[in-house]
Amino acid sequence: MGRKEKFVYNIHTLTYEKVVVPLKTRIWQAFGFFSVVLVTSFILLALLYTWFPSPREKELLREIDQMEYKFGQVSGQLDVMTKVLQNIQERDAGVHRAVFGMDPIDAGVWNGGVGGHEAHPELAAFKYGGNSIRNTIEKVDLLSRQLALQSKSLDTIQQMANNQQKMLASIPSIKPVREDKLQKSIGTLSGYGYRLHPVYKVRKFHAGLDFPARIGTAIQASGDGVVVEAGWHHGYGNCVKISHGYGYETLYGHLSRMNVRVGEKVKKGHKIGEVGDTGLSTAPHLHYEVHYKGNPINPINFCLDNLTPSEYQFLVNSANAANQSLD
Numbered sequence: 111m112g113r114k115e116k117f118v119y120n121i122h123t124l125t126y127e128k129v130v131v132p133l134k135t136r137i138w139q140a141f142g143f144f145s146v147v148l149v150t151s152f153i154l155l156a157l158l159y160t161w162f163p164s165p166r167e168k169e170l171l172r173e174i175d176q177m178e179y180k181f182g183q184v185s186g187q188l189d190v191m192t193k194v195l196q197n198i199q200e201r202d203a204g205v206h207r208a209v210f211g212m213d214p215i216d217a218g219v220w221n222g223g224v225g226g227h228e229a230h231p232e233l234a235a236f237k238y239g240g241n242s243i244r245n246t247i248e249k250v251d252l253l254s255r256q257l258a259l260q261s262k263s264l265d266t267i268q269q270m271a272n273n274q275q276k277m278l279a280s281i282p283s284i285k286p287v288r289e290d291k292l293q294k295s296i297g298t299l300s301g302y303g304y305r306l307h308p309v310y311k312v313r314k315f316h317a318g319l320d321f322p323a324r325i326g327t328a329i330q331a332s333g334d335g336v337v338v339e340a341g342w343h344h345g346y347g348n349c350v351k352i353s354h355g356y357g358y359e360t361l362y363g364h365l366s367r368m369n370v371r372v373g374e375k376v377k378k379g380h381k382i383g384e385v386g387d388t389g390l391s392t393a394p395h396l397h398y399e400v401h402y403k404g405n406p407i408n409p410i411n412f413c414l415d416n417l418t419p420s421e422y423q424f425l426v427n428s429a430n431a432a433n434q435s436l437d
Contacts, residue, residue: 181242188249195256202263220259279378280354282332284415286362286398287321287385291328302408317406318361318399319413325366325394327385331376332360332398332412340372346397347389350382363397364388 116129159167199220301319335354343349346363350370353359366386376382387394400409 178242181246185242185246185249188246188253192249192253192256195253195260199256199260199263202260202267220256276334277356280334280356281358282354282360282400282409282412284330284332284378285321285413286329286332286360287323287327287396288330292321292323301410302406318363318397319409321385321396321398322393323385323395325384325386327396328381329362329365329383329385329396331378331380331382332400333358333378335360335376337370337372337374337376337382340368340370343389345390347391348383348386349389352376352382357403359401361397361399361401363399364391364395366394 117126118129119126301316303316329350331352333352333354335352335358337350338353338359339349339351341349343363346361348363348365348368350362350365350368351359352362362383364386365383366388367384368382369384370376370382385394385396391397398409399406400412401407
């Protein structure tokens with residue numbers, strides 16, 4: 111059966127005339143029809159994929175949900191790690207202040223970020239998961255910077271501790287003659303200050319401590335250092351001087367024998383010589399001085415070994431009593 115033909119009644123001719131549609135009109139009608147069909151199809155497909163996703167899309171959506179959940183877990187773990195690191199940093203600051211008297215890491219440096227540009231511009235392409243990824247990465251970046259700062263701070267503390275340990279070993283802190291080797295009680299030592307000179311019989315400044323002991327009694331270095339003098343010294347006879355660094359030097363006079371030479375490194379407790387009666391001396395003893403930045407200071411403040419606070423105070427009082435020196 112052929113296509114139906116259309117007729118219209120012409121009132122002028124009083125006849126039915128066949129309707130003839132021009133080709134151009136038919137083409138435009140066909141194009142419009144197909145356009146409507148095409149748009150409608152796209153809309154239907156979009157609605158279909160939105161409300162009825164394919165198995166592949168369902169799988170991807172499940173993976174996205176799982177990834178967001180995992181990112182949430184990682185973010186929570188990073189928060190816990192940040193709190194732990196913050197606690198370490200606070201303890202680090204306490205060590206800096208209490209032990210070494212130094213300023214801790216500046217809070218602005220510790221909490222500061224990297225400004226001036228977007229750190230991860232590529233994440234802008236992720237419409238749905240971009241924020242979660244960006245937040246997590248920013249936490250990781252901050253934690254990494256803080257770990258680097260904390261590591262550097264601990265390196266500094268370790269270096270300062272090593273220097274502190276070296277300093278404590280170097281500063282004079284023990285008696286140059288063992289207490290059990292002394293001929294008299296340590297409380298009767300001739301101390302630092304103005305004393306009656308045994309030869310000249312006049313009050314003269316005594317720049318050290320006199321340790322009475324038998325000739326040949328071992329003399330020990332009171333701290334780590336380097337021997338800077340080892341030879342005859344006017345008034346002190348055979349004399350050894352040790353530089354301990356940090357501004358400290360010690361002098362050991364009237365030795366009968368010297369066991370070290372100039373330039374030799376010694377450790378605290380190392381035997382450097384033996385008690386004698388050389389130089390301007392009236393009895394076997396060791397004359398011991400401590401110098402700080404070139405000036406003599408009271409050696410009693412550096413005889414700290416094997417003494418309780420009360421014993422140390424008694425020693426200080428006894429050493430300050432005015433009596434006659436042995437040199």
